Amino acid sequence: MATESTPQGSGQRTRARADVLTGEFQPREAQRQRRRQRQPELWPFEPWLEREQAQRLAVGLGWFSIGLGAAQLLAPRAVCRVVGTRRDHSGLMRLIGLREIAAGIGLLSRRRQGAWLQARVAGDLMDLALLGATLIASPHKARALLPAAAVAGATVMDVYGARTLGPEDGVRIPPGLLRISSSEGLPVLKSTIINRTPEECYRFWHDFSNLPRFMAHVESVQVIDERRSHWVARGPAGTRVEWDSEITEDVPNEYIAWRSLPGSGVDHAGWVRFEPAPGGRGTIVRVQMIYRPLAGRAGALLVKLLGDDPGRAVQEDLRRFKSVLETGEIPTTRGQPAGTRSLIGKAVRLGERHAR
């Protein structure tokens, strides 16, 4: 992946950071050039999406590693039987299990997943060598073929993931934002299409006091002056967080970028872009946001376990933004009557009330 292989030496970092958003997704100079040439930008996000996909794959492989490792650690003899070793190699099997679990934890930590995948590739090669030896020595040759095929399959995924992610994390960071590694906050990129002009979309978004109308987690935004605003948001478990934010870039009717001010306790940044859709069919709105989860790493883990998906949250925010602009209201069923709900149904409603 070209985007990820750029070395981030200390000398280059400052420069790389200075035009990050722009640097990664929409080089400002190139953008201006395009505007001059009137060439539509088609799909600038592919590399980023592929990376996101690979991250998801890495998490899947992490769980797979832990499952396999646990089996090897707890039932080494059974695993030996499955792969068809001639003698009992429980000790070696347990060691391999430990290696698997270590790789799994590494991948699930969501830090340097690329490097952990490289480690898994090395492990895969070792396993393939061992299976090869078993295959030659074993009387049950057919038995060892299936595990070998499985390991080969896993190797293919590991190699793909490792190549896509690269050894460094290198999540692109908006200018001035505190450094956030991918374990602490994932950037989210979403888009929608709205049956309004870019001017109308821009105007509504630019008045930040409108944001709580469609951003579910944001309770209020007080506009302090032209650039600065004060945000209040709901955190997990009924907590409340506040921070000051400032607009870092503002191209009328096209682009707004903002970030939380250093020292305000929360790291949050985002940008939104409004492009006229082809054929005069409204506006394509693209949003990227990064939140550092509120209670640090433990909080991030908790949020993940509870299944709070930042990608979906932003997508739903955008959907509400579209509804407000197009229809003037946000469709809802909250407050409508229903018959007797089951216990699960009651719990779902309670959760909804809490979330909103």
Add this chain to the structure above:
Amino acid sequence: MRANCWHGKHELRVEDVPDPHVINPRDAVIRITSSAICGSDLHLYNGFVPSMMRGDILGHEFMGEVVEVGSGVKNLKVGDRVVNPFPISCGNCFFCQQQQFSLCENSNPNAWMAERMWGHSIAGIYGYSHLLGGYAGGQAEYARIPFADIGPIKVPEGMPDEKVLFLSDVFPTGYMAAENCDIERGDTVAVFGCGPVGQHAMTSARLLGAERIIAIDRFPERLRMAERYNQAIALNYEEVPVLEALKELTGGRGPDACIDAVGMEGHAPGFHGAYDKAKQSLRLETDRPAALRMAILAVRNGGNLSVPGAYGGFIDKVPFGSLMQRAITVKTGQTHVQRYLRPLLDLIERGEVDPSYIITHIMALDAAPEGYRIFCDKEDECVKIVLKPGERGTREKTQTLH
């Protein structure tokens, strides 16, 4: 108020629930005077639609009198008598502006669920699972109408409910099904399924110029209804080999258009039907496309296939090769009801169509669970049930079909 609530497969209860009120500015609330049970409600009743929750109020074919309007509704006032379309549509989005109201991008608050299942979401629909918005339905004494400035149509004084009620769904659905056949004068149209939508598809096909209509079903009373009101040639697929009969009736060419007005719970005699039942019960396919398969094989080369029948998920063994090789056009979709309200109401007012001919039973709302049962089991020659909220103890059979 009283409302007919879903509590699981084959389990409905008419319960006391809170009255609905205006939530958004463009809402209205109506007091329901008539509410029908739709064939597609049986898919919920039989547990084939995911994301239903206990306590969901059913019903999407209803009409009544406006009792409350939000600040954003300027075209309705308290006391107006209206029929309400089953899809909820905002009127502002790309699709609504192209008159494709059932594809509204704004009215489904649970669009993400539908996106997971179908790739993209469609409009919200009253009382039709949380996948389609989780809106409370109209088999109740009152209902909240979102985007009330776009959906409901006022009906003339003195016009009985029964004549206009089916503007909410089955008449426009049958009409759109016929329109999707691109009928030319003299066409032969075969309609699979002679329930309320099938009947109205036949009526509409006739209006649009079809010369010969062939009705396919297995219930004699429904076939008789098609003969009596739509002058159709009736084929009972349990008695006649349908594909051969259709060829024979068209000199071997096949009908110019076929309409699948059956949907996901199709039946077929013999092995073919047993195969689908087994696969569906093992969750290897979600829908039983018996009628769809037959409609594809039956239609003439280059003909039109229109699918108003509701499908939800995945189907198996569809003769797609036949579709491609023989250049068949398929058109389908939930009905863009709002588009048809005015022209179809005009037809009714001029006396050209009286959609009430499909009604076989009128019942009190409290009898809804019993109504679903006889409708599902096709007991008592049941074709269409109209529920009357606010009336107690009513059960009336309005016509006999033998």
